Amino acid sequence: MSGERDEPAERREARGWCWSVLDSPIGPLLLAATDQGLAQVVFHADEATAAEAVSRLTARLGAAPTPSPARGSDAGDTPERLVHLGTAVRQLESYFAGSLREFTVPLDWSLTAGFNRRVLRELADHVPFGTVVGYGELADRVGDPGAARAVGVAMGSNPLPVVVACHRVVESGGGIGGFGGGLETKRTLLALEGILPQPLF
Numbered sequence: 001m002s003g004e005r006d007e008p009a010e011r012r013e014a015r016g017w018c019w020s021v022l023d024s025p026i027g028p029l030l031l032a033a034t035d036q037g038l039a040q041v042v043f044h045a046d047e048a049t050a051a052e053a054v055s056r057l058t059a060r061l062g063a064a065p066t067p068s069p070a071r072g073s074d075a076g077d078t079p080e081r082l083v084h085l086g087t088a089v090r091q092l093e094s095y096f097a098g099s100l101r102e103f104t105v106p107l108d109w110s111l112t113a114g115f116n117r118r119v120l121r122e123l124a125d126h127v128p129f130g131t132v133v134g135y136g137e138l139a140d141r142v143g144d145p146g147a148a149r150a151v152g153v154a155m156g157s158n159p160l161p162v163v164v165a166c167h168r169v170v171e172s173g174g175g176i177g178g179f180g181g182g183l184e185t186k187r188t189l190l191a192l193e194g195i196l197p198q199p200l201f
Contacts, residue, residue, distance in 0.1 A: 013062065014061065014062035014063040015034045015035070015036070015061045015062065015063060015108075015110070016034065016035055016063060016066055016079065016081055017032055017033060017034045017039065017057065017061050017063065017065050017066065017081055018032070018033060018065050018066040018067075018079075018081045018082055018085055019031060019032040019033070019050075019053075019054060019057070019065050019085070020085055020089060021045050021050055022089055022092055022093070024092065024096050025096050025188065025192075026043070026162075026181065026185045026188050026189065027043065027044050027045075027185070028044065028045040028046060028050075029041055029042065029043065029045055029092070029162070030042035030045035030049070030050050030053050030054075031085060031088050031089065031092070032053075032057055032065075032085075033081045033082075033084040033085040033088060033108070034061065034081050034084075034108045034110075035079060035080040035081050035084075036080075036084075036106065036107075036108035036110070037084050037105065037106030037107045037108040038084055038085070038087075038088045038105050038106065038107055038108065038160065038163060039057075039061075039107075039108040039110065039111055039159065039160075040053070040057060040111060040159045040160065041159070041160050041161050041162055041163060043161065043180065043181035043182070043185065044181070044182075060111065066079060066081060066082070084105060084106055087104075087105045087106075088105045088163070091103050091104070091105055091163075092162065092163070095162070095192075096192070098192070101128070101129035101130070102128065102129060103163045105163065107124070107160060107163070107164070109121070111159040112157065112158070112159055115142070115144065115147075115150060115154065116153070116154040116157055116158075118142045119138060119139075119142055119150075119151055119154040119155075120154060120158055120160070120164050120166075122138060122141050122142050123138065123164060123165065123166065123168070123169065124163075124164045124165075126141070127165065127168050127169075129165075129193055130193045130194050130195060131168060131195075132168045132169070132170045132190075132195055133168060133169055133170070134148075134169070134170060134171065134172040135148040135149075135151045135152055135155075135169055135170075135171065135172070135177065136148040136151075136172055137172070138151045138169060139151045151169065152169075152177070152178065155169050155177075155178075155179075155180070156178070156180050158180070161180065161181060162189065165189075166179070166180075167179060167181075167185075167186045167189040167190060168190075168193075168195075176190065176196075
């Protein structure tokens with residue numbers, strides 16, 4: 001995956017950020033971006049979930065979000081965070097329409113660290129559209145054989161689902177494994193990528 005920005009998780013200075021909710025085939029997704037890149041994707045972002053996510057991000061990023069300019073208005077010099085947010089929206093729309101297979105929006109990795117970040121970056125860089133990887137294999141790839149359970153924890157805490165495709169991580173015995181967005185969401189994403197058959201209805 002291109003365009004990723006890596007920042008130490010220990011940095012805690014305030015970051016400007018903005019957010020939007022995208023309607024998608026798997027339900028509303030809250031997208032949050034900083035000047036470094038897309039920072040978070042939140043599943044099932046109804047009004048209450050979105051409000052909770054915005055409150056949590058305000059605390060973690062140390063600043064209230066930047067209001068988005070009205071559509072069609074002349075925003076002058078557009079902050080990078082708004083550019084990244086717009087890119088993420090367009091790319092996700094294309095992904096769900098079946099016309100995009102690789103996300104290139106810059107990513108802000110500051111909401112994850114350590115082992116989790118290593119695993120997620122390996123996933124983002126080396127498990128492409130239409131393929132899957134086992135939890136144990138992913139642990140092996142980052143030099144921690146036997147850490148399959150820790151890989152599962154990392155997937156559950158992924159701040160960037162769909163874009164960093166934790167739905168592509170499955171059980172070695174053939175099961176699809178767990179998923180923070182719910183198993184039906186995981187099945188839908190795997191079907192979109194041709195890994196599972198499309199549901200009949």
